[in-house]
Amino acid sequence: MPHQATPAEEASAPPHPHQIANQLRGENAAVRELLLALSVGFTLPGPLPEELERKMADGQAEGMEALVARAEASGLLQPGGTVASAVQKAVLTATPTPRVQALQRELVGCYAAEDRPLGELARELARSGLADQRVAAELEKAGDRALEHHPALAGQLYDEALLAGADEMVTAARRAQSAWATGDLDSAGRIIDTLLICPDPPDLQRGADVSAAVWAQRGMLARSADVYSWLGPERVGPSGPAAAVALIGHGNRAGAEAMFPAGSAPSSPTFLAVAQAQTATGLMESLSAEPHRGLPLLIHASDTLNASGAALPMPDVPGALAALVALHSGEPHLAEAIAQTAAAAGQGGDAVKPRLFLLQAWAAMQQNNPDEARLAINEASKTNHWPLVPRDEFLGVALEVGLARRSGEVHGLILAWERAREAMLHTTVDLYNLLPWGELMIAAARLRETRRISHYLEEAWKLLRDLDNPPLWSIPLHWAAVQAALLSESPADVAPHAAALVRAGDNSHFASQLASAGKAWVSVLAGSFRAADVEAAARGLNAVGMPWEGARLAGHAAARADERQDMLRLLSCARDLHPQGNSPGASSEGQPEVRGAPGSAQGSGNGAVRPDASVLSEREKEVARLVLEGKTYREIGETIYISPRTAEHHIARMRRRLGAENRSDLLVRLRLALEAENPPDE
Numbered sequence: 001m002p003h004q005a006t007p008a009e010e011a012s013a014p015p016h017p018h019q020i021a022n023q024l025r026g027e028n029a030a031v032r033e034l035l036l037a038l039s040v041g042f043t044l045p046g047p048l049p050e051e052l053e054r055k056m057a058d059g060q061a062e063g064m065e066a067l068v069a070r071a072e073a074s075g076l077l078q079p080g081g082t083v084a085s086a087v088q089k090a091v092l093t094a095t096p097t098p099r100v101q102a103l104q105r106e107l108v109g110c111y112a113a114e115d116r117p118l119g120e121l122a123r124e125l126a127r128s129g130l131a132d133q134r135v136a137a138e139l140e141k142a143g144d145r146a147l148e149h150h151p152a153l154a155g156q157l158y159d160e161a162l163l164a165g166a167d168e169m170v171t172a173a174r175r176a177q178s179a180w181a182t183g184d185l186d187s188a189g190r191i192i193d194t195l196l197i198c199p200d201p202p203d204l205q206r207g208a209d210v211s212a213a214v215w216a217q218r219g220m221l222a223r224s225a226d227v228y229s230w231l232g233p234e235r236v237g238p239s240g241p242a243a244a245v246a247l248i249g250h251g252n253r254a255g256a257e258a259m260f261p262a263g264s265a266p267s268s269p270t271f272l273a274v275a276q277a278q279t280a281t282g283l284m285e286s287l288s289a290e291p292h293r294g295l296p297l298l299i300h301a302s303d304t305l306n307a308s309g310a311a312l313p314m315p316d317v318p319g320a321l322a323a324l325v326a327l328h329s330g331e332p333h334l335a336e337a338i339a340q341t342a343a344a345a346g347q348g349g350d351a352v353k354p355r356l357f358l359l360q361a362w363a364a365m366q367q368n369n370p371d372e373a374r375l376a377i378n379e380a381s382k383t384n385h386w387p388l389v390p391r392d393e394f395l396g397v398a399l400e401v402g403l404a405r406r407s408g409e410v411h412g413l414i415l416a417w418e419r420a421r422e423a424m425l426h427t428t429v430d431l432y433n434l435l436p437w438g439e440l441m442i443a444a445a446r447l448r449e450t451r452r453i454s455h456y457l458e459e460a461w462k463l464l465r466d467l468d469n470p471p472l473w474s475i476p477l478h479w480a481a482v483q484a485a486l487l488s489e490s491p492a493d494v495a496p497h498a499a500a501l502v503r504a505g506d507n508s509h510f511a512s513q514l515a516s517a518g519k520a521w522v523s524v525l526a527g528s529f530r531a532a533d534v535e536a537a538a539r540g541l542n543a544v545g546m547p548w549e550g551a552r553l554a555g556h557a558a559a560r561a562d563e564r565q566d567m568l569r570l571l572s573c574a575r576d577l578h579p580q581g582n583s584p585g586a587s588s589e590g591q592p593e594v595r596g597a598p599g600s601a602q603g604s605g606n607g608a609v610r611p612d613a614s615v616l617s618e619r620e621k622e623v624a625r626l627v628l629e630g631k632t633y634r635e636i637g638e639t640i641y642i643s644p645r646t647a648e649h650h651i652a653r654m655r656r657r658l659g660a661e662n663r664s665d666l667l668v669r670l671r672l673a674l675e676a677e678n679p680p681d682e
Contacts, residue, residue, distance in 0.1 A: 030055060034067050035076055036095055039088040040103045041121055042110075044068065044081035049106055097129075104130045126160040136164035140171060147174060148310040151181030151349065169195060173203035176210045180217075181311050181349050183386040189214050204231070205239045206313075212246050213313035217351070219390035219427030224315045225250035233258045238267035241280035246315040248283050249430045251466035256284070271308035275301045279318040286325050289507060291472035295329065298322035302342055311349025316432055319347045323359045324432055327366065328472050330510030330544035336363035354380040354388055358395045362435065365402050368548040368578060373403060390426040391433070397423045398436030401443045406548050408662060417443055421452060429459040431473055438480030445484035471504040475511045478504075482518045486525060494522060513540040517553060524557045531557065531566035535573045542577050551578030555664035559671075571668060615657045616673070623650040624670045 033052045042048050045064065056063055062070070071077035076087050083091070092100060104125055111118055112134060118125070122138045143157035155178035158171050172195040179188035192211045195201045208231045215223035228236060228243035229252075236243050236259050243259035260280045266273040282297030301318035319342025326335035342348075343356040357380035364372040377399060381388065388396055397420040404413040420440055429437060437453075437460050444453045464474050478497040485493035498518045505512030520537035523529035534557040541550035551574045558570035616624065619640075626636045633644035633651075642650075651666070658673065660666035 030060075030062060030067055031071050031074075031076070032091070034071060035083055035087065035091050036100075037103065038077070038081065038083045039091045040100060041107050041124070042103075047110055049103055100128075101130055104128070105132055108132055108134050122164075123157070123160050126164040129163070131163075131165040133165055136161045136166040139164060140166055140174075143171075143174065143178070147178060147181075148312065151178040151311065154178040155182060169198060170202050172201075173207040173210060177206065177313055180210050180213055180313050181351050183351055183384055183389075185214050185217060185389065204235065205237050208236075209239050209242055209313045212242065212315050213351075216246070216249075216315040217389040217391050219394055219433075221246060221249045221315060221430035221432070222428055225252060225255070228259060229255060238273065238276075240264065240267075241276035242314045244280040245283060245321070248287070248467075249315060249432050251431065251463040253287065253467055256280075271304050272310055272312060275304040275308065275318060276314070277301075278304065279321060282318070282325075283321060286472050287467055287470040289471070291325075291470065291508075292329070294472075295322065295325050298325055299338060302338060302347065306342060306345035306347050309346065311346070311351070314348075317342070317348040317352050317356075319343075320352070320355050320359055321432070323356075323363070324435070325472065327359075327363060327435060328476055329508075330513070330546070332363040332366040332545040336360050336367075339363065350384050351389075353383045354392045355395070357383065358392055358399065361399050362395070362402075365399060365406070366545055366548075368406075368551075370403055370407065373399065390423070394420075394423045394427040394433065395436055398439050402439045405439075405443055405446065413443065414447070417447055417449065424453070424456065429456055429463060431463060431467070434460060434473060434477050438477045441477075441480045441484045442487065445487040450484070450488065469500075471508055471511065475501065475504055475508060475514065479514045479518070482514075482521070486521055491522070491525075494518065498522070510544050513537075513544045517541050517549070520553060520557075524553070524560060527560060529557060529560075531561060531563075531569050535570060538570075538573055538577060547577045551575075552664075555662075559664050559667035567668065567671075574664065616654060620650055620654050621674065623647060624654060624674060627651060628667065628670055628674070 030052070033055075034048070037049050037052060038044070047053065048064075054060075056067075068077065068081065072079065076083070078084055107121075108118065108125070111121075118135065118138050122135050122142070125132070125135050126139060139157050139161035143154040143161065146154040146157060155175065158166070158175045158178060161171060162168060172191050176188045176191040176195070179185075179191060188210060192207055192214070195203075195207045196211065201207060208227050212224035212227045215221065215227065224246040228239070228246055231239070231243070233240075240260040244256040247253070247256035247259060260277075262284065264277065264280075266277040278297050278301035282294040282301060285291065285294030285297060288294075298318050299322050302322045305318055319338055323335040323339040323342075326332070326338060339356045339359040343353055343360070346353070347356065357376045361373040361376035361380070364370075364376060377396060380392065380396065387393070397416065400416040401413065401420050404416045420443070424440075427433070437456060440453055441450075441457055444450045460477060464470070464477070467473070478500045481497040482494055482501070485491070485497070498515065501511050501515035501518060505515045517537045517540060520529065520534045524534060535554060538550035538554040538557075541547070541553065554570045554574040554577065558567045558574060561567040561570060622640060623636060626639055631639065633647045636642070636647040637644045654660075654670070655666045658666065658669040660669050
């Protein structure tokens with residue numbers, strides 16, 4: 001049986017549109033005009049449309065109070081002079097569009113006459129289809145106010161301004177900036193393309209800045225540099241510092257100096273102009289023979305931009321550049337603090353925040369804090385609703401490679417390497433991504449995949465040569481090349497990079513420590529090292545924020561030490577530098593991490609229980625002897641006629657049975673166990 005509405009339900013139910021339309025037709029013309037005026041946006045007590053005001057003044061219609069009372073009595077007007085939404089819709093639907101728009105323009109004129117802003121009414125008028133330059137201008141101004149701090153809102157306001165008749169080209173650069181800031185690189189690029197092909201594009205400098213920022217986030221900083229080269233020094237204006245950042249990153253120092261000559265003052269005394277000028281000046285200083293002067297300037301620029309709270313399109317923000325310079329200087333703790341502060345301040349807006357988190361992650365990884373690194377990577381991935389841009393994706397996969405390499409997870413390293421290979425195809429080499437390329441150089445050497453990265457590395461070395469091999473930016477890549485050469489067992493390839501580190505060591509404590517570490521590695525691999533020298537080099541690496549590398553050096557030397565006292569001394573050093581006990585160093589199939597990496601050797605110190613070889617099978621002892629000879633899984637398999645995978649399984653079982661924490665710990669325990677079974681002749 002159909003539900004019968006109760007009297008209360010009937011009273012509260014909204015009237016049917018046909019009922020409203022019939023009721024409106026039954027009212028006199030003046031009431032309908034009043035309802036139409038209020039539906040359009042006029043308010044009581046007035047002013048109302050000129051025609052209605054004239055009719056009331058001439059007596060052709062009832063006075064204001066009588067009209068309002070009549071409309072309220074009929075239920076078409078709510079107390080307070082508000083038209084119910086259903087009635088408003090019926091009134092506007094029944095009125096011809098030209099009549100509605102004429103009243104809307106008259107309403108805009110009333111606001112203008114009283115010098116009142118339209119506010120939200122401007123948005124409603126634009127969405128209703130009213131084309132009026134006064135409405136468009138107000139929406140543009142509202143978008144401009146929101147652009148640097150609320151770019152998504154600014155984008156909506158500019159779109160509504162277009163509906164109201166704003167010029168597409170005049171607003172193009174600002175619309176592109178809002179799209180860039182909200183992560184819509186494709187839309188930003190399309191808008192900018194339509195602007196930059198114009199013979200005389202309006203707002204050209206802003207357009208160039210947006211274009212350069214889009215290319216930079218796409219991982220193609222060379223294209224950013226091309227944008228500014230096309231713009232030229234004569235047209236660059238206040239964008240000179242941003243142009244310098246792009247051109248330096250591409251290896252064009254002369255072009256950067258033409259855009260922002262040495263000693264140039266900020267274009268204005270504002271926070272933004274000062275921050276940009278200090279960024280360019282700091283980068284220039286980082287290329288000099290005394291690069292330490294650049295870092296304070298970049299930190300000041302980052303602090304200033306943090307204080308401004310603005311998000312402007314630029315190839316890179318000072319917070320990221322300052323963090324990179326700190327990392328290249330051997331100060332990862334400082335880099336982490338800079339990036340954290342910049343991210344907390346919202347430097348660069350949502351578009352830049354993932355990059356700042358990833359740089360925090362890199363600093364944490366460098367300091368051997370993998371858990372903190374992964375937390376920062378997670379923050380970067382969930383900061384925005386859009387995927388990481390290619391530049392950030394490349395940095396992220398390089399981090400995954402670095403973390404997997406340090407953890408000794410061979411399978412994880414291989415998976416991360418495959419993702420990195422894909423990410424490489426979507427980016428190019430520039431000065432600001434040399435750290436990831438260095439990490440990938442080492443991983444490629446370990447996995448015997450150097451051929452896949454060699455042409456990128458050629459570009460990296462050429463870029464540094466174009467900049468006259470600035471020590472600060474060159475040092476980490478030379479160190480990566482030393483490690484890659486050691487992994488590839490290519491002593492001849494070590495020499496030029498070790499020599500470069502020695503030369504840089506005259507003016508860089510970081511370089512001198514890396515040079516000492518490189519020399520120690522070579523002596524360890526040659527089997528002619530002094531434990532004291534290796535320990536000093538390992539602790540020197542720790543002093544420049546590289547504890548994992550120091551522990552790996554000490555642990556590897558311990559596994560090769562001839563004297564038990566030296567072995568225990570170096571193991572103690574490795575434990576000091578890498579106390580977590582999850583040191584990297586498990587080998588990949590076919591290529592161990594420099595024949596065994598360091599880490600803790602829990603229980604291997606003085607007074608420890610000596611490992612017992614009785615827990616190993618004869619086949620495992622056979623495998624153990626070959627492992628101690630430094631053979632790879634493949635070489636072990638070829639020697640005793642088993643598959644490399646079977647050799648890997650034997651080694652994993654031995655590691656569990658002996659309670660070894662990592663590969664270097666395993667090597668030491670195997671040596672002690674086999675020596676106990678077959679003690680050396682006195």
